[in-house]
Amino acid sequence: MAGKREKKSYVTTEEKIKAAARKVFMQKGYGASRTRDIAEEAGINLALLNYYFRSKEKLFHEIMMERVQHLFGAVAPIINDPSLSLESKMEKLASAYIDMLLENPDLPMFVLNELRKQPDLFKSQMNIEQLLKNSSFIKQLREKRSDVEPAQYLMNIMGLMLFPFLAKPVLLATGLAGEKNFGTLMNQRRQLIPKWIKAILQTK
Amino acid sequence: MAGKREKKSYVTTEEKIKAAARKVFMQKGYGASRTRDIAEEAGINLALLNYYFRSKEKLFHEIMMERVQHLFGAVAPIINDPSLSLESKMEKLASAYIDMLLENPDLPMFVLNELRKQPDLFKSQMNIEQLLKNSSFIKQLREKRSDVEPAQYLMNIMGLMLFPFLAKPVLLATGLAGEKNFGTLMNQRRQLIPKWIKAILQTK
DNA sequence: TTTTGATTTAATCAAATGATTAAAACAAAA
DNA sequence: TTTTGTTTTAATCATTTGATTAAATCAAAA
Known part of the structure; x- marks a missing residue:
């Protein structure tokens, strides 16, 4: 340019x-x-x-692609690594994600919100569709729980990691977390989330 | 007026x-x-x-107050009802929320995003701070798990319910859910989420 | 040193935007 | 029917906003 x-x-x-x-x-x-x-x-x-x-618009497009990549880039390599067990996948995901999010607290809100207004911005990115459906992660989930759609667990994992950052302003405003406290809570989640997900996978 | x-x-x-x-x-x-x-x-x-x-601005303020109320209005009565067990609280929360969200799919994204840009809009609303800290819900959580901050579980419950709606565009774009499929998945979560939360509360 | 092409600026445009004004239309009361 | 106060409109303003233009600056190459 x-x-x-x-x-x-x-x-x-x-x-x-x-x-x-x-x-x-x-x-x-x-x-x-x-x-x-x-x-x-x-x-x-x-x-x-x-x-x-x-x-x-062009400037925005560049920034947007870069931000989407930054938000979801870490997922693919982990999710697709067949050498990792389901459990270690989740530990890696949680750890990598929480680190990244603590440094980019309003990245998820930005990306998800802009994506809602212009859904096309995502489709161009790549064909995650195939990449996901053939991933070792989805296969492992199907093996473990053939009775529940893998998408449900994917939402859970991502939700447990991302939601606190999406809701951060509410957490601060309601006094559920102070600005200092927030970081502590998130660091605790680094270990808690994998445990929780394991528990979730064993319900019934 | x-x-x-x-x-x-x-x-x-x-x-x-x-x-x-x-x-x-x-x-x-x-x-x-x-x-x-x-x-x-x-x-x-x-x-x-x-x-x-x-x-x-005045018009927006009216709409915003109304929307915040609509998004969080259902929580307070349930969370504060001492006659409900922890478990039935969660069942009620999940059920009420999923219904409301299926009819207002982009309410959470709107409210959380605007709240991020103007955090003051929330403080005026009420003093949820006191209302929450003294709630029967928080007390029940402390009883059950004195080792983990109640805020963690609150984030989990809200996250499990709200996140799929916040991430809806991504779910659709990645083919993880079709527009029709999405509703089915959410209806399944109505029963799944309370189970998951129970499992989470019993970990370790 | 002069030339050349990239970089940067000040000035300006046309369209969009939030808001106001003065007058018209209207419906109920007298 | 006339009057009164509310509701609605067309026209207009002053700013803001994305973008362009023509000219100035600058650093490397010749």
Whole structure:
């Protein structure tokens, strides 16, 4: 994108813009974000933003793809590794996810919300459909519980990890968690969630 | 608000505007909603919208309060009823919630997302803080598991119910659920979630 | 040093947007 | 029928917003 001259600074202008866009888009969502705010946040001129990225929409699209990847990227390798038992898969998932989410607390809300408004943004990404249905994870779930749809357990695992971050503002507002406390609670969940899921898989 | 003359139609203009606002705000969020879109959706003139509600913000505030109430209103009575056992509380919660959510699938995403952008909108609502901490539900949880914070279980219950609706676009896009299938899965969860929670409460 | 092409800026546009105003339409009361 | 106060509309404003243009700056290559 844009010219190919040498970069003078270690932080290219393009990366400055993307960082600013990431921040503003994540904070306000696509519709409520103003290109001027992004430019100001990046410390550059508005025209420059349109010079690097042709439009607000194109810029958003790049950020969105990147964010989706960041949110779901860790899942595929774990879910598809046939050398891992069902239990170790869940331990790895919980651990990797909680770490990442503690550093990107409002990533899930951003991605899920924008995805709701423009569902097409996901389909292009890849064909997760096949990747999922043939995954070793789904097979292991079917073996263990042929009576319940694997999708149910997938929702449970993801929900137990993601929901606290989606509901964070409510947790804080209701005093169920303080800002400091929240981190502690999440760290506890790192070990708790795998145990809970095991228990869930053995019900009845 | 506005004049006090007789209402001619069974659907007042005010209610038409609120219905339209509800629809548009829920679909696009506050920042991306245009007052003109709301007016058009309501089949009225833009000026009329400002005549009934003084501003976009005031209109939004009314809708938002109403939606928060709708999302969390059912919880308090159940959680606070000392005559219900922990188990029946969870059965009631799951049942009431899943019904409501199937009729308002994107209510949770709307409320949680707007709440994230303007956390103050919640504090005014009431003092859930006291209401929760003194609730019979929290006491029962402490009795059963003094080793784990009650907040953890609250997150679990709410998460198991709400998460599938928050992630619905992803579920549809990945083929994990079809639009028809989704309803079936949720209805299954009505019975499954209480069982799962019981299992979770007995771990270790 | 001069030239060349990338980078950046100030100024400006057209469209969109929240809001107001002044007047018209209307329905009930007198 | 006339009057009164509410409801609704068309027209208009001032800002905001995404985008473009033409010119200035700058750093490397010749």
